[in-house]
Amino acid sequence: MKPNQLLLIVLLLCGFSQSPERKITGIVTDRNQTPLPGVTISVKGFKLGTTTDRLGRYQISIPVTASKLVFSFVGYLSKEVSFAFDNILNVTLTEDYKALQEVVVVGYGTHHKRFASAPMSISNHSMNAPVYSNNQYQNTENYKSVNENIFQLTCQQAVTTFSVDVDRASYSNVRRFLNSGQMPPEDAVRIEEMINYFDYDYPQPKNEHPVSVTTELSDSPWNRQLKLLRIVLQAKTISTAGLPASNLVFLVDVSGSMMDFNKLPLLKNAFKLLVDQLRPQDKVSIVVYAGAAGLVLEPTSGNEKAKIREALDNLSAGGSTAGGAGIELAYKIARENFLPKGNNRVILATDGDFNVGVSSEGALERLIEEKRKDGVYLSIAGFGMGNYKDSHIETLADKGNGNYAYIDNIQEARKVFVSEFGGTLFTVAKDVKLQIEFNPAKMKAYRLIGYENRALKNEEFHDDKKDAGEMGSGHTVTAIYEIVPANVESRYLTKTDELKYQKTAPSENAKSNELLTLKIRYKNPESDKSILFQTVVSDMAKPMNSTSDNFRFAASVAEFGLLLRKSEFKGTAGYDHVISLAQSATGKDQEGYRSEFISLVKAAKLINEGSETAKR
Template structure:
């Protein structure tokens, strides 16, 4: 983990420096000896950035947070509002986990990939925020799987086995950025579809709103946005739901004890009273939130803490590990914790993601009211209602047919191979109606890959009887939401290269976009224009307008490069 200092630029503004409270957290447990944040550079405007401003100005519509206007009478199209004017330049101190892309593996040396699913989407909205502010994101802010899984997919060839709460879809297609390589898609799709009436079909909910009201939350893109988000969610509540509201700054306070969801005027009034001041005592707040959730626990219902903050914990927690220990001790009691990130400047994304991952919840970044609507209303079932927990994926590649492979994304979700069968090892949760996609780039035996040929080791393996037509073998483990023992599903990956579905074309476009943003060495001659053209083939099903908006973001990234 390191602290990245960024400088948002505008063409006509004068640069100035602003002091911020710096988020305090120690490095992730897998990092090296340095327990202090590494020094980093301030990015100042370059000639290329100034040239980019001219290119941006030429775009018909600059992409923004998904400000999708309702369909007009007699129209079948959605409209995306232009962005707000670019704010004055400020110096930012934002915190991201080191995030280096997965390497290429030689199959005869390492044939197995094991990882947890990831349904977080925060990286996509956070990257969008940087682009809309006129600069490329820091590479550590780009997580491929969160970009891809921001979108919902409807894979028609999905298979359901043994009454699992999800279907599995497998596709093998040509890699769009390297003609001699293939892409193997592994997709998991919940059998419970997202619907407009999701709140009516959800189990009774016990929700604790845990809101950061410290001084760092005073800007309009933080507490004001958080309050708007909670108001939208409040209007979806029912009599069978229970809501509590806790605030934290230097001290913690129960602003609203457990209240029935149909008492919306009372809940909205409590939200309206929130104001920002003071420092941030995150540890005491989380402890109190879990206490409140346990007091109002709903058996067979949804019990979840919604933490709304910029992640700037500066009192009460001496280390990230201390914070996570509190969360781990509580997650097995049936109370999950989701984080919703707000704002810029001192944003601590590393903390936000770790808290949600260890709390068996979701991490979302809210850069607009419309993103809040997407996360809390449009995809309410996926955000709150878990249909499978501790979902793990393991793929074993056949060295007789695959010489090299790499997993695109999931870098901070990699598991040891032996952890796949260990039910004590935590993994990601799958929400109702949610789809999760993992993409592998593979090199068929006989084709030139990325790695040099080994001098002393055989380059091929004799195929095992009756398995020469397999590219690999997929295993998935999952638990029921209240279960403790995992169930196993198995699927052969057949050696058959097909034409990609439109959904897969779109997912590949998003993967290419992420790799270009990160400066990947694996995309060959692929350009942002290629990404946009590929994405346009998957725009037919786009009820929220997010896929069309993605194409605009690609053009914006191209202008800023």
């Protein structure tokens, strides 16, 4: 073969190996030209995909050999669209009412009739996105059991204590299910995480404490004669310039289960958004784990963004999942590069499917409890579907002095790692606990909505050794209590005998207009001693239409959560009422999250109506 012929062949082979890409953008709408958020776009013949944002927009990079995109969304006919040389592709989807009527409920999720020929086994606390093998429904997603809080009689239990929770993973996970045409598993619905997903505009703390308190009282929208109390903690916001230097370790799951486009490929792009926020004084290391764990990037300055990005690009998935070994190594690297006055944090990105070495929830919990003693925080970003292990990830997040987000698309990655950069990574108050003493003269009973996994014993409020939740820069935490006033009878209250030996006469304070006393304990990030402050809340209820947008919107999210959980306390709650209440409280909504919520409620209503029709 002549030298010039050999050179031509080499050049041709190199050209093919580079797999050049092109970028396609566009907007997806319905027949009324209304943008559709959450539409799934996949590249036919490739494991590539994305979803539309809140304005129906999408952007996807595809191989030049690809020729078709597939658009799918619950309640609409899927559509294959060919493209030639255009880089802008706008698509209109058509409603599919017949498909909704053919959806039947299976266990916690939904299932299409055409796959129902084989027997199915659904465990009590797990569910997965549609995965089929030989007509068999595969069920591998795991969620912790959530037993709803019940009403407590104030005369028998006037004091309640719980830890704050700033995790928001439940909402984006619920969104993933609804956007794929399924109702979420009931145990995947953690109402406090859904409420706390949204931004609420409250004044910054003005005194010596890093947290301020706001309360509001009105009527319960779904239980006539009952009241709804909203308690809000607002953490102070620290400007990026004022944030301490960071020692970050990216702990990345590269096992075989992370191959899908919404796992490792999305994970890489998400971490790149975080890398863009780093400063020269920040350092990043990258640890990966599959069958074993290894260090793929030594501590690198935040101004070497190209080097960090290249390390992320070089990651690939394969093998089993030695999560415990990865956690051990990540903490070791974090400790070796510890910044005494800095932000020391491991950021774990995984689908939670640990199956080698330390893998049980109990063992993982003990491992993280031991590691947090080194002063290294743990934040977790969950990815994927089908084998997602929420129960594992929630255990790690609760015990690791960090927070937990579920990232279902690049817009959510931007929210977590860009818009909420400070809150995600920088703690302003740790081990934050709330204790409330209710006035029996004003209320007969109370129920905390959500926070079931955050309950504390009353004596643990004073125990500084007891772990509790952390609040990051700018975080808002909302707790909602439903209250039975003293003069109201409720079907939720079962008959109990009066106490024989513990009757006490009401104090003078009980005769006042005080509804409750709220006590808050927290620790400064570098201290092991808690600080206490308290406030009194008066019995001053407003009509619902006089409450703030924040109150009404939070109430609408809580009502939606009760419907998704099929709560015994949902009263007259309904999808139409949730939509109406939320629409009255969208406020500025600059990022479109509240509008997206309304679209999700409408999707849930359609799915529910289809399921009810199928039952009949």
